[in-house]
Structures are given as structure tokens and as C-alpha cells.
Amino acid sequence: MSSIGQRLESWELLLEEQLSAPEWSLQCYVQVPSTMDAARDLCAVLPNGAAGLVLAADQTAGRGRQGRAWLAPEEGFFGTFVFRLSAPPSNVAAFTLAAGVVVAQALEPLGVKCQLKWPNDLVSAEGKKFSGILTELVSTDAGNFILTGIGINLKGATASSPRSASIYDITGRSLSAPGLAVKLAVPLKEAFHRFETHGLAAFRSAWLARAFGMGLEMMVDTGSGIQSGTLYGISEQGLLQLRSREQITEIISGHVISVGNIYAASN
Template sequence: PGIEFGLDAPYAIEYHDSLPSTNDRARELAADGADGVAVIADEQTGGRGRLDREWVAPSGGVWLSLATRPDVPAARAPLFTLAAAVAIADACREAGVDAHIKWPNDVLVGATSENGVGSAGDDATAGRGGRKLAGVLTEMEGEADRISWIVPGIGVNANLDPEALPPGAASLRGELGEPVDRREFAATLLERFDALAGTADRMDGILPAWRERASTLGRRVRVDTSNGPVTGIAVDVEPPGALVIETGEGAQRVHAGDCEHLRS
């Protein structure tokens, strides 16, 4: 534990060869007062997705969680998830992979056409028309008016064989045909995230960047929310991260849920 990862980044780096989950370690650090530490592991043995789902995280990925204590109201927490998705998409593009964001937090590669040709099997979370390259799991604690800590957890399938991943997954190596420099990738990602997170108080710094990189807007979607499914055309994302869906019976805003891109 605590090996210097040797990154030139706006965060202190705590590198581990193996951890159950970088989010668990970053939560510990953040609850202890750490602000601005990136926990990175080569492998996770108990990686977590949203809603208690498993995140497969063998050696070769970029598994990274940030221990942060930003001075913003808890209602703005979704912005950090959007910022993480933008940072991932930008780092992927810099590495030469044309990645796009599916609301709110999946980074996908592959067909972006309306018909979603190239759909990734029957994994509903992978969504139509794209294979999942990365995901974000943000965890936080705090009062309504103030975040105590927030841990954006970022998982990118970097130098992995897609065969070793669940159906519907893609990796940078699989797309490029050669491995990426994970240090360089992580440094780009952290720099980008830091710049975006710094605009969270304005509410408007992250959304334009997100809109530009998203493949969800303009498409027919179904979002499974805790109140049931909402189907319609995704028309916009509004502060602090709600998806606006035109349902035919008026616009509905959804704040959380699994989004599937539908064939139109």
C-alpha cells in the first residue's frame, strides 16, 4: 500500500497492486479527512457497480477513486458523476478511441447510429448501440446543504482482453489493437476531472462539455427509475444532472436510473 504511482497529477496518488475496491479505500480516506487523494489499483477483487452490481476489474484496467471534500451542496453531487464521465471520454479520445457518454455515467464505444447496429448482447446496462468501456460509481456522505465527502469511482477497461469482461464490454486495447500507457491515461483523466470539478459551484461548467460528448440526447430512451420506466425522446440534461425526457405527455425529468437507448 501507499506506493508512489509516479504521476504528475493534481492529486496525491495512493497506488495498490490489488484492493477489494478502490472506492472502499477512498471512502475510508475521505471520511478521515483526506481531500485530493486518488486511490489507484491494478486489480480489484470486489469491484462494485451501481445498485450493488459487480464490476469486473482484473489486472490491466484503470481502477481509480478520488477522496474529495468539495465545498458544495449535496444537491450538486450528480455533477461530479457527469464530470467524471466527461473526463473519461476525453482521456479515451486522447488515447485515440472515439468514446461517447450514455446518461448518466457510462462511457461507450461503437455504433452511435440511431438504429444502434452493433448492439451489445442482452446486457441491459450496456445499452443499445454501444459497448461499455467505462463506468462511474459516485458515493458520498453529507447533509443537504453540504457534502461531507464525495468519492467518484472510475473504472476504465484499459489494457484488458474484452473476452475477460462481461458481454457488452469493450476495452481500449481491444479498440486500438495495442495497450495504452496507463499512467499517461490516468494523468490526463485526473487533470481533466480536476479542471471540471473546479466549475461545480457554477453549475454550468460541466453540462456543456457533457452535452457535447453524449450520445443520449436526441434519442429514444427508456430509463428505469425507482418509480418505474420513463420512455420518450431524451432532449436535454439539466442541472445538476437530470435527464429531460419528452414523453408525448409532457417533459419528465429523471434524476437516477438505468438508461437504455431504444431503436427509434
């Protein structure tokens, strides 16, 4: 069991008013080590047919891909959505890309011009990161679950991190975490069901339309070496496609270290 703290009842009441309670199991906290860890505990008690959401005002031990530490901004959205799989798990990591499309579509009407950086970041038009997404598979006696953790820098000092930005930096608007959760919850649940039925193919064109660095030279650290080439796209399985000397190389896993002449921070 994760070590979790005091519940934020005011947030829970607000979310219960906006979301259908039988369809959602909601847990809001003042502070947790990680919403992903708290969401793992939620899987064991999640009612059949319900989705889950763990939301915190602060987290002290957030993590990104491959166990990298994720430092919480001054004001942020720290949430993990829980969805029960109806079939044996298949390529669940690609749901990260679908979730990125949903987050972008929720933020764009608020004045945020979102670009998606493979595999899990949202960046501004200038390539500054303001959000990261982490998807994990959890298998329990109660079934298989996808956990989708979303971190968004809503407002915070970014002068010391020139490759980062906040929603406030980009738009001049202050957003609340529970308000943003309401905008994300239903679209994410609908996206999850589409993903189960159609896979990433249902989201690929929307992702490509927002791809950061399309047509630019890109360098990717795969863990076993550096791959470089012009960003060509992504496959229907979520693999990054780089073009070099008329050949297409597909990359299963890695993190982008540069796009054009921009050094890219990654979690």
C-alpha cells in the same frame, strides 16, 4: 476500515513525479476489494487543501450504481479520486456527469470516440460500454468529501460480453493505469472546483455534444416502472429528459435499458 493489500511503490513514485505531492495524497495497491472503500479511509487523513487518489492494479469487489457488482476486466483502470467540499453538499451526484466529460476529453486525443450514456457510462460509437463512473458523498468529522470512482476496461476479453469493449479493442493501443491517472488527475480536480462554483451548467453542453442516443427512442428502468421516449437532453441538475407526445419527462434516477434498437448494459 477497509481490508487493503500491498502497496505498489513503483506506481506511487511515478505519480509523485508527475503530480505535485503537496496537492495530492496518493495510494497505489496491487489489489484491493474496492478503491471506493479504500478512499473512504483516506478521507480521515487527507491533508487540508489536498486531493486524494486511490489506484489499484486489481480490485475484487468493485461496485457500480445502486450497489451492483462491477466485474474487473483483465487489465483495467481502477481508481477513486477524493475531493474535499468547501461548502455544504448540493446535488453531488451530478458530478458523475461532469466527470464523464473529463474522462471523454482525456481519452479522445488517444483515438477513443467517446459517447456518454446517462447517467454514468462511457460507450464506444457502437454503444459498447468500456467505462463506468460512481460518485458518492462521504461526511466525516474532517469534512464532506466527494468520491469519484472510475473504472475503465483497458484490455480484456470481451467476446463473452458483446455489449462491452476495451480501450485496446477500440484503438489497438495499450494504456497504463498510472499513465491514465496522470491524464485525469488535474483535469478532474479543476472540474471539481468548476462544479462547486457553477454546478453541472458548466459541463452540460459538453455532455450533450457526446450524448449517446440523442434523438433516439430510449427506455429507462426507474425502479418503479419503465419510462420511454425520445432522448431530449439533460437538465442543469443532471436529470434525464425524454420527449413523448410533445411533453418532456424528467427522470431523477434509473438505468437505460435500450437505445434505439440497441439493448444497453448498465452498472
